[in-house]
Amino acid sequence: MSAWDQFSQSFVEDDRQHSDHGMATPDPELPKLTEGNTTPISVLKSKDDKEESKATSPTSSDSFSESDDAGGDALSSSQFEPYFALADIKRVSRMDNRYVALTRPIQAYPDSDAIFLKGYRNGIQVFQVRPKQPNLSAQENVTDQAEAPPSSSDSVTSQDVPASTDPLGSVSPNTTASLGREELYVKDEASALTDPAAHVDDAGDYHVSPWPAFSKNDEDDENDAPPHRYQDFFEIRPSPLGGLGAFAVRDLKHGETILIEQPILCTTHFSFGSDFYKLSEDDRAAILALHSPDGPDGIDGIVRVNSFQIPGGVALFQVASRFNHACAPVRNVRYGYDVARNAMTFSINVYRVPRGAELLIMYGSNPFELYRIFGFRCSCGGCVPLTRREVDRFHTQAYNIY
Numbered sequence: 197m198s199a200w201d202q203f204s205q206s207f208v209e210d211d212r213q214h215s216d217h218g219m220a221t222p223d224p225e226l227p228k229l230t231e232g233n234t235t236p237i238s239v240l241k242s243k244d245d246k247e248e249s250k251a252t253s254p255t256s257s258d259s260f261s262e263s264d265d266a267g268g269d270a271l272s273s274s275q276f277e278p279y280f281a282l283a284d285i286k287r288v289s290r291m292d293n294r295y296v297a298l299t300r301p302i303q304a305y306p307d308s309d310a311i312f313l314k315g316y317r318n319g320i321q322v323f324q325v326r327p328k329q330p331n332l333s334a335q336e337n338v339t340d341q342a343e344a345p346p347s348s349s350d351s352v353t354s355q356d357v358p359a360s361t362d363p364l365g366s367v368s369p370n371t372t373a374s375l376g377r378e379e380l381y382v383k384d385e386a387s388a389l390t391d392p393a394a395h396v397d398d399a400g401d402y403h404v405s406p407w408p409a410f411s412k413n414d415e416d417d418e419n420d421a422p423p424h425r426y427q428d429f430f431e432i433r434p435s436p437l438g439g440l441g442a443f444a445v446r447d448l449k450h451g452e453t454i455l456i457e458q459p460i461l462c463t464t465h466f467s468f469g470s471d472f473y474k475l476s477e478d479d480r481a482a483i484l485a486l487h488s489p490d491g492p493d494g495i496d497g498i499v500r501v502n503s504f505q506i507p508g509g510v511a512l513f514q515v516a517s518r519f520n521h522a523c524a525p526v527r528n529v530r531y532g533y534d535v536a537r538n539a540m541t542f543s544i545n546v547y548r549v550p551r552g553a554e555l556l557i558m559y560g561s562n563p564f565e566l567y568r569i570f571g572f573r574c575s576c577g578g579c580v581p582l583t584r585r586e587v588d589r590f591h592t593q594a595y596n597i598y
């Protein structure tokens with residue numbers, strides 16, 4: 197397993213253990229931690245790890261990625277690098293061990309030496325905050341992540357948190373370790389107003405309701421919410437865009453979560469071959485039944501056109517991978533990967549979708565990019581389709597490059 201794989205695995209496992217939140221919905225307005233008054237101190241990885249992650253992490257051109265408005269869902273592995281930064285956030289209020297900040301970008305947060313960008317949830321940027329560790333300068337904190345002693349502020353026993361699953365630093369076995377983690381939600385006031393899951397209390401602070409409980413074994417857990425059934429929202433059937441697609445079975449309204457699905461396979465473009473053969477026969481059959489592009493690529497082609505980027509790799513889904521693409525004016529569904537639940541979630545991002553309409557996500561920002569990555573000429577009706585001449589020119593240019 198590469199360092200990148202190990203890291204991303206630990207990230208996911210860590211989130212499962214520590215958080216009810218963790219929607220990794222990407223956002224093209226990702227605040228750069230170098231903006232404003234923020235002083236970046238470093239990233240977690242050592243130089244060697246970084247080199248390796250560069251070599252092994254997939255590029256954004258290999259899987260679905262959106263990059264448009266605030267509802268964009270561009271999944272980029274780089275966004276999940278552990279950004280550690282000296283940062284402050286103004287006007288923060290503490291609620292149930294979590295922080296809600298009303299300003300963005302991140303500016304100043306006096307009690308922390310590191311902020312870890314976890315992902316997004318309902319358009320809210322979710323961070324984990326590590327309080328300042330005594331007797332260590334900022335630089336030492338970064339370079340000595342692995343050796344840094346746990347602080348005593350937030351005790352978690354190492355039985356709860358195996359060392360290998362802690363992306364914030366190692367935890368010695370058989371000791372009481374403190375992860376000193378807090379969760380932080382950063383939200384601008386404008387988007388709060390459109391977020392159905394948030395409300396503002398009398399003090400002006402935003403409150404965010406937790407996601408409904410979800411686990412693969414919903415039926416086994418009495419405390420969980422009822423299983424989320426996508427069939428209550430849409431059906432999969434032939435699409436005029438080609439092959440199969442998803443169609444609303446009733447009127448759907450903005451913000452409705454229509455799909456929560458765990459992947460059949462999480463992999464990388466480099467390890468797909470071996471990962472595929474570790475699957476059960478049923479899962480392999482489900483992958484082979486997904487849309488297969490023309491050409492000689494075989495299984496590689498199936499992964500290329502059906503996978504979603506997730507932290508550290510790509511994932512294939514039985515249902516989510518059936519959604520067709522539409523460009524910005526026509527797309528009506530946004531998606532994000534919920535790291536905590538290892539689940540892809542789709543929700544409606546337009547005012548209303550009438551019963552019978554096709555539900556469409558955005559794979560890429562323009563028809564040229566779609567052709568280059570996925571090999572199809574977009575016919576969504578919301579873009580100017582590529583002409584035959586443009587396609588020919590693309591092939592000529594590609595031929596000249598290679």
Ligand SMILES: C[S@@+](CC[C@H](N)C(=O)[O-])C[C@H]1O[C@@H](n2cnc3c(N)ncnc32)[C@H](O)[C@@H]1O
Nearest residue numbers: 438439440487517518519520521572574575576
């Ligand atoms: C992930 S699959 C989507 C589901 C697929 N239609 C199926 O039958 O499983 C992606 C493929 O669907 C087709 N497709 C999706 N959106 C399209 C669009 N807007 N215009 C034309 N073809 C599209 C392309 O062949 C693309 O490679």
